[in-house]
Amino acid sequence: MKRKILSLTLFLSFLLNFPCLSWAWSGKVIGTADGDTITVLRDNEQVRVRLYGIDCPEDGQAFSKKAKQFTSKMVFGKVVEVKVMATDRYGRTVAMIYADKTLLNEELVKAGLAWVYWKYCHHPICETWKGLQIGARMDKRGLWAEPNPIAPWEFRRKKRKK
DSSP states (O other), X not given: XXXXXXXXXXXXXXXXXXXXXXXXXXXXXXXXXXXXXXXXXXXXXXXEEEETTEEOOOTTSTTHHHHHHHHHHHHTTSEEEEEEEEEOTTSOEEEEEEEXXXXXXXXXXXXXXXXXXXXXXXXXXXXXXXXXXXXXXXXXXXXXXXXXXXXXXXXXXXXXXX
16 A cells, blocks of 8 residues: 555656646637737636747837737637646746647747747757747847847836836
8 A cells, every 4th residue: 555655656746847748738729918828718718828938029029019910820719739837826827839730839939039938948848949049039030130139027127117
């Protein structure tokens, strides 16, 4: 009996320590709040989903509308796969979103419409995204066409100080 309890405890600990192994689910995208936040209908329940590991420009920043349009074009009205990574402090599901086997999070970085959010991006794929961000910056794609783009977390910090 003790061995079974120990095995179960170790298994659960393993799952909790590796969020990338969390269960995935699918649902239809019914809303796009901004470039990195969508609403997905799952079993008739609306689930607010924040895209894992990236941060798109905030409302009022250059390319905010383009990021939202890009996200909407890629996923709105489609059934997506939601690979849950965590839950944030606002209660949103934080996930990688796949639409037709295309990873939305990655596509936003590649298009120059999102920063890799290093503070929260700890999955090995974040290293790939870093390279994509460098490529977008070198090619001056999206927000990198701006002379001095301000990261959304800096923009929010400055806004809070006012």
